[in-house]
Amino acid sequence: MPPSTHSGFEGNEASPEPAKMPLSQGDVAMCFAYATADIVSQRVGTEISALDLATKYYFADPARLAQSTDPELRLHLRRMGNYRAAIDASRAATEVTGDGNPSRIPYIDKLEGGEEDIAALLYNIGGLCRDRDLPSYDGFTHFSGYLAVRRRIRRLVPAAQFSRRILGSATPSILSPSSDALNADWIAHVEKSCRRIPSPVPLLPVSYRVAKNEADFLQRLDEGRPPSAADVAKMFAMVDYALDHGRAPAVGYSWYVLEAAAPDEIDLVADHSSPVVARRKVGATCQYRIQDNTGEYCSRMRKGISARCDYGRIWLNEDELKRTLYSVTYLR
Numbered sequence: 001m002p003p004s005t006h007s008g009f010e011g012n013e014a015s016p017e018p019a020k021m022p023l024s025q026g027d028v029a030m031c032f033a034y035a036t037a038d039i040v041s042q043r044v045g046t047e048i049s050a051l052d053l054a055t056k057y058y059f060a061d062p063a064r065l066a067q068s069t070d071p072e073l074r075l076h077l078r079r080m081g082n083y084r085a086a087i088d089a090s091r092a093a094t095e096v097t098g099d100g101n102p103s104r105i106p107y108i109d110k111l112e113g114g115e116e117d118i119a120a121l122l123y124n125i126g127g128l129c130r131d132r133d134l135p136s137y138d139g140f141t142h143f144s145g146y147l148a149v150r151r152r153i154r155r156l157v158p159a160a161q162f163s164r165r166i167l168g169s170a171t172p173s174i175l176s177p178s179s180d181a182l183n184a185d186w187i188a189h190v191e192k193s194c195r196r197i198p199s200p201v202p203l204l205p206v207s208y209r210v211a212k213n214e215a216d217f218l219q220r221l222d223e224g225r226p227p228s229a230a231d232v233a234k235m236f237a238m239v240d241y242a243l244d245h246g247r248a249p250a251v252g253y254s255w256y257v258l259e260a261a262a263p264d265e266i267d268l269v270a271d272h273s274s275p276v277v278a279r280r281k282v283g284a285t286c287q288y289r290i291q292d293n294t295g296e297y298c299s300r301m302r303k304g305i306s307a308r309c310d311y312g313r314i315w316l317n318e319d320e321l322k323r324t325l326y327s328v329t330y331l332r
Contacts, residue, residue: 020311023050024295026139029097029112030054034293035250035273036119042248043331044128044199050136052129055190057119058111061169062087064125073124073202090118091171106174108186109140109147116250116273116329117207124203127196134193154181208238209327214254214271217326235328239276242330248275252327257320259301286318
């Protein structure tokens, strides 16, 4: 993976040595964006902004993909068939957190969830934004002051009509008179901050999933419909193929594989996504090294797993990963 240059501030407790850690998502539930940013960064050779990638996932106009002149991307889109429907379906599953947001207003920093393959595909639009231009470490922490000011302003100043035009390609569930103007402000801020560079290669995602997300995965288990042996073998074959060809695949799995739920935790689902950055054999056991983006301390992870964790990079036995693995995505 590209060397990290990000840094924490204000006595950041989530990461004692930020420069040695992967990009941390902080309090936002956008692990898909951080995992996708990692695999894109590895593919293009520079650390890109996960916040820029998330912004494009939620708000970029998919029609711009058809404007590409890259023959490989155009062929990829033709092979996808109705790619617009795939994008719309993925975005329609976006959720809005109620944490610090009881009215569930769909502000950019309150959006949750997404799919790695669609996020990577949409990142072909408009060029790359380096993380040093739009820092993503600890989610929106670097922009909390900016967003707070814009929220106050937008409560006092009527929303401009252009806001809805800028956001017109977003899924209807995240369009709201209460948030449109602020989200348009954020998009403008991103474009002002990012000194965009063209991608050296088209971003062509290959993906396979046995469930939409972990909740769907668990429901299938409850109904006696676990992934078949062939499905599991295919997912691991894709991980191995990607690593063999110099790609870092992203996998969808449960955070509870790494860390037990807190005693007062009421959520049975802890959907997570991470890139796989290495593989090794230890005796007869195959291990995969996943790169976690939560900024969590290794010491808090499960006994045995914590001993295989180093600054957020954890060696998982194949059986540990297999337990909740439901998706794999890599870039051609």
